Amino acid sequence: MIEFKGINKIYKNNIVLHDVNLKIDDGTITVFVGPSGCGKTTTVKMINRLIKPTSGKILINGEDISKKNIIKLRRNIGYVIQNTGLFPHMTIKENIEIVAKMQKMKPEEIEERARELMDTVGLSYDKFANRYPAQLSGGQQQRVGIARALIINPDIIIMDEPFSALDPVTRSQLQDELINIQTQFKKIIIFVTHDMDEAIKIADKICIMGGGKVIQYDDPENILKNPVNDFVSEFVGKNRIWSSPEYIKVEDIMIDDPVTCSSNISIFKCMKKMRDERVDMILVTDKNGKLDGIITGKMIQKEENHHKTVGEVMINPKIVVRPDNSILDILKHVTENDLANVPVIDEDRKLRGLITRTSLVTTLSEQFDIGTEE
Ligand SMILES: Nc1ncnc2c1ncn2[C@@H]1O[C@H](COP(=O)(O)OP(=O)(O)O)[C@@H](O)[C@H]1O
Ligand SMILES: [Mg+2]
Structure with a gap:
């Protein structure tokens, strides 16, 4: 030294x-x-x-x-x-x-x-x-x-x-x-x-x-x-x-407090929450805030039995990212897998945020705007 x-x-x-x-x-x-x-x-x-x-x-x-x-x-x-x-x-x-x-x-x-x-x-x-x-x-x-x-x-x-x-x-x-x-x-x-x-x-x-x-x-x-x-x-x-x-990290552009629900509520209730919050998907977390799964409006619409719980219908997210991942990494995932949403979790699988395709696009278009300003 x-x-x-x-x-x-x-x-x-x-x-x-x-x-x-x-x-x-x-x-x-x-x-x-x-x-x-x-x-x-x-x-x-x-x-x-x-x-x-x-x-x-x-x-x-x-x-x-x-x-x-x-x-x-x-x-x-x-x-x-x-x-x-x-x-x-x-x-x-x-x-x-x-x-x-x-x-x-x-x-x-x-x-x-x-x-x-x-x-x-x-x-x-x-x-x-x-x-x-x-x-x-x-x-x-x-x-x-x-x-x-x-x-x-x-x-x-x-x-x-x-x-x-x-x-x-x-x-x-x-x-x-x-x-x-x-x-x-x-x-x-x-x-x-x-x-x-x-x-x-x-x-x-x-x-x-x-x-x-x-x-x-x-x-x-x-x-x-x-x-x-x-x-x-x-x-x-x-x-x-x-x-x-x-150098732009996931945590710089993620939504910090995404809409969540627990896995034991009915999908009927979940649907209502989606409408109230104006979102088309919800992240499912347990009582410690750990990510259990992801559920979308489309998935609920396909179900005939509205008494089913979120836990029975939700799926595992295809991809999760960490707060300190570079957005270049997720950009690749999002385009390759045609994803609309990517949950952000920490080492303990605790939910930290959500990256949406919109937030990515906004970030990239900001880049474009800044670039053309001068
Ligand atoms: N031997 C010297 N006598 C007087 N002034 C000096 C001498 N060497 C450097 N300086 C002055 O010290 C300042 C810093 O110089 P320097 O460390 O070479 O800068 P840099 O490497 O960042 O270009 C400058 O203003 C330079 O004129
Ligand atoms: Mg010098």
Whole structure:
């Protein structure tokens, strides 16, 4: 874990960072986002002590880094920057191996790891090992930069706008690659970008900075849904939630208090309730609020004996969903199975709400309206 505690940075009279407090968990990709000059680079460079705070401290696994041996500290931190910082007069292999050699890893081990890592970042060793950086495209060079950062197997990798100079397609491939690498290696990845889409795609946590302050530090979903102020919502773009519909959850659009009845009333009474409440189906629940079944007006109309109980006529719902399911999941179910209603239940089968085709359509048409407004 990395902790920033009351970090300030002042250059002459210019306050560049103002009381930055953060906890960064192991195994997460944390993305620093914000406009140019807001202090992102200054913040992340403090982690490997390339910049010293004016006041405050940074702890890694509880240890104050200012008290650590700087070589040991940096040995545990990989660093990838925008224009890769590859040495132009060294081959790709030499570039990847240099740090490991300086740290006196065994030569066989170094070679094996270089091969492995080039493979990890999607570069053929046989094809590229002996080329020079200038013979590679920008995207390939960034891949080398990532392999180089990984070779000493650090716990932390800092990436400062590593993909900013790449074309959108290459960029997107490298973002995917990074997500794969993280799944495999589970590092702390600190990633800087000024691109919100990039942040949303790769981040476990996003730290939005503005004017040297942390404005919001949260998971991508919360940043999108509950921006703390106008600065964040403007930066995020207020319609972006709609370009990330996977973040719209069932509970955001469900009816919270659907009409229910118990299974022991007669279908005659149930029919009356449907008329009174102006619904064409009712969810059947037990005395603890757990879902028993579903009954529709049509099902009742087919019955000749109106003394039958709801329990005898109701059916099991074809599909149930959880409050935290994405609406994309249910959209698929609803269209594939031609469903009009989907009950929402929790782990204990307790009824939480109801998704109707209408609420889905309304949500989607809202998306459309918002999209055409501007
Ligand atoms: N060495 C320095 N001396 C004075 N001011 C600096 C120095 N380095 C950065 N700054 C200022 O600190 C602010 C934050 O810079 P930086 O962290 O590079 O922002 P970002 O990475 O978010 O674009 C900027 O206003 C920049 O001009
Ligand atoms: Mg920067």
